[in-house]
Amino acid sequence: MAFTVDEAKLWLINLNKIYQQEKMYLSELDQAIGDGDHGINMARGFNELNKKLETAEYHTTADLFKDAGMVLLSKVGGASGPLYGTAFIKAGGALKDKEEVTKEELAAALFESLEGLKLRGKARLEDKTMLDVWIPAIEFLQNHPKVDWDEFKKLVKEKMEGTKKLEAKKGRASYLGIRSVGHIDPGAASSYLLFVELARVCEGVGL
Amino acid sequence: MKKLINDPESVVSEMVAGFVAAYPKKVKQVPGTNVVVRADAPVQGKVGIVSGGGSGHEPAHGGYVGKGMLDGAVAGEVFTSPTPDQVFEAIKAVDGGKGVLLVIKNYTGDVMNFEMAAELAEVEGIKVEKVIVNDDAAVENSTYTVGKRGIAGTVLVHKIAGALAETGATLEEVAAVANKVVANLSTMGMALSPSTIPAAGKPGFTIDENEMEIGTGIHGEPGIERSEIKTADEVADILLNKVVNQLHLEKNNEVAVMINGLGATPLMELYIVNNRVSSVLKEMDISVRETFIGEYMTSLEMAGCSITLLRLDQQLSELLDAQADTIAFKK
Ligand SMILES: Nc1ncnc2c1ncn2[C@@H]1O[C@H](COP(=O)(O)OP(=O)(O)OP(=O)(O)O)[C@@H](O)[C@H]1O
Ligand SMILES: [Mg+2]
Numbered sequence: 001m002a003f004t005v006d007e008a009k010l011w012l013i014n015l016n017k018i019y020q021q022e023k024m025y026l027s028e029l030d031q032a033i034g035d036g037d038h039g040i041n042m043a044r045g046f047n048e049l050n051k052k053l054e055t056a057e058y059h060t061t062a063d064l065f066k067d068a069g070m071v072l073l074s075k076v077g078g079a080s081g082p083l084y085g086t087a088f089i090k091a092g093g094a095l096k097d098k099e100e101v102t103k104e105e106l107a108a109a110l111f112e113s114l115e116g117l118k119l120r121g122k123a124r125l126e127d128k129t130m131l132d133v134w135i136p137a138i139e140f141l142q143n144h145p146k147v148d149w150d151e152f153k154k155l156v157k158e159k160m161e162g163t164k165k166l167e168a169k170k171g172r173a174s175y176l177g178i179r180s181v182g183h184i185d186p187g188a189a190s191s192y193l194l195f196v197e198l199a200r201v202c203e204g205v206g207l
Numbered sequence: 208m209k210k211l212i213n214d215p216e217s218v219v220s221e222m223v224a225g226f227v228a229a230y231p232k233k234v235k236q237v238p239g240t241n242v243v244v245r246a247d248a249p250v251q252g253k254v255g256i257v258s259g260g261g262s263g264h265e266p267a268h269g270g271y272v273g274k275g276m277l278d279g280a281v282a283g284e285v286f287t288s289p290t291p292d293q294v295f296e297a298i299k300a301v302d303g304g305k306g307v308l309l310v311i312k313n314y315t316g317d318v319m320n321f322e323m324a325a326e327l328a329e330v331e332g333i334k335v336e337k338v339i340v341n342d343d344a345a346v347e348n349s350t351y352t353v354g355k356r357g358i359a360g361t362v363l364v365h366k367i368a369g370a371l372a373e374t375g376a377t378l379e380e381v382a383a384v385a386n387k388v389v390a391n392l393s394t395m396g397m398a399l400s401p402s403t404i405p406a407a408g409k410p411g412f413t414i415d416e417n418e419m420e421i422g423t424g425i426h427g428e429p430g431i432e433r434s435e436i437k438t439a440d441e442v443a444d445i446l447l448n449k450v451v452n453q454l455h456l457e458k459n460n461e462v463a464v465m466i467n468g469l470g471a472t473p474l475m476e477l478y479i480v481n482n483r484v485s486s487v488l489k490e491m492d493i494s495v496r497e498t499f500i501g502e503y504m505t506s507l508e509m510a511g512c513s514i515t516l517l518r519l520d521q522q523l524s525e526l527l528d529a530q531a532d533t534i535a536f537k538k
Binding site: 027031034035036037040041044073074075076077078079080081082083120121169170171172174175176177179 | 261283284285286287288289290291292293314315316319320323345346347353356404406407411412424426427428429431
């Protein structure tokens with residue numbers, strides 16, 4: 001089986017549920033080193049996206065991703081809105097009109113997302129941002145012809161937790177300087193959840 | 208949490224609606240958005256100026272929409288940068304053919320969202336320039352980080368850029384004077400108590416009765432340093448010292464002073480702070496052209512204040528003195 005528009009939809013619907021559940025947790029992470037709105041932003045944006053997905057019809061994963069990106073761009077706000085919005089728009093652009101997406105194609109599309117994130121946010125590895133999860137995650141997907149999704153989930157968890165020891169160089173947390181050490185980056189946590197839900201859906205279709 | 212609201216989800220739209228309802232002669236809302244523009248927008252033949260950011264900083268930025276200051280203000284969710292589509296609507300609504308200047312406070316979210324809006328506007332053939340305000344002396348500037356934040360001093364950027372735009376100056380000239388203000392502007396803030404985002408339901412940080420935070424921003428976030436609470440004079444000295452050093456102020460410089468309340472500080476306390484500020488500046492032979500005291504850029508119900516100094520020259524002085532007629536700032 002392959003990754004089709006149905007899997008893409010399932011991923012985002014599941015992700016919405018998780019972000020609603022984890023809204024307070026993500027905001028608490030952001031209260032520690034930011035302004036406390038990350039969970040609220042993600043929950044608001046994905047709730048809107050979920051509403052859209054319930055009614056809209058998409059023929060390809062690309063169309064769905066592009067539209068999802070536009071919704072996130074206009075509903076999330078903050079730093080994470082343009083970042084996650086860009087990520088989905090770029091992935092959609094890379095997939096063109098493929099009906100069935102292979103693991104390689106998915107990895108390549110997410111690589112384009114990552115490039116978009118880097119261009120938009122100008123952050124680098126170890127700046128204590130979502131990129132600290134994205135960079136190793138995409139590398140893993142590209143380097144493993146057959147992905148062990150449990151390994152993948154373990155990796156993203158580790159990388160998310162690894163942001164705890166870092167001093168923030170980008171985003172609001174950077175204003176705290178050394179006081180940002182000792183806390184998980186909220187964007188890294190929301191990206192971790194994004195990849196875990198992706199892994200679950202991919203496992204489900206034996207990708 | 209104890210707040211005079213109806214629903215945390217709708218605070219921004221209800222606030223904007225109430226604001227617009229109060230001042231129909233001065234402002235209007237772009238339908239379907241949280242964008243407020245001058246009642247006579249777009250003003251033909253004048254550079255449009257748009258600012259904005261998260262809500263919770265009232266009267267910023269909607270209060271500065273009007274003759275001699277902003278043409279449009281975009282209100283995001285509380286403490287959250289507005290989205291590109293909203294900023295784009297503001298740009299379109301104020302473009303009078305001479306282009307639009309975006310006044311952006313230096314936060315990752317604001318910069319990215321406004322940049323994306325500028326890209327959309329350029330596709331539509333609207334000329335856009337951006338000025339990034341980073342007046343917060345609390346944060347170190349470094350090439351590896353995002354650098355200093357934009358806080359209360361932003362209001363003086365609105366004032367001066369707005370005054371020049373009113374004379375019919377070009378987009379490049381208005382952007383240049385805005386950048387000149389930024390280069391001569393410095394602010395330092397402190398907090399006695401935190402603020403609570405309605406949707407979060409609890410304060411951004413906790414602080415003991417006998418403590419204060421120095422170097423706070425305007426988003427309920429902790430500052431750069433926590434210390435024991437000090438007297439108004441001591442606090443004024445700490446903040447002023449930082450700002451004076453940041454600007455490398457010298458004898459015989461002329462400045463404008465802003466003592467800004469963060470939302471829950473009585474004017475009385477702000478006057479007490481200014482009592483110290485004005486006498487220290489006098490001792491330093493720095494002359495004060497004008498002092499602004501009040502709530503210009505708040506952080507919901509945070510108690511505390513910030514001190515802003517703007518170094519003036521001939522051009523900036525004249526523009527500072529020029530007429531302005533907005534809801535929260537009149538000259
Ligand atoms: N330059 C950047 N590149 C990549 N990720 C970033 C960057 N800046 C911030 N982030 C991510 O965004 C997360 C914060 O998102 P959030 O939704 O809280 O926005 P915000 O910073 O509060 O925005 P705003 O300043 O408008 O309120 C951080 O935890 C970090 O992972
Ligand atoms: Mg935040």
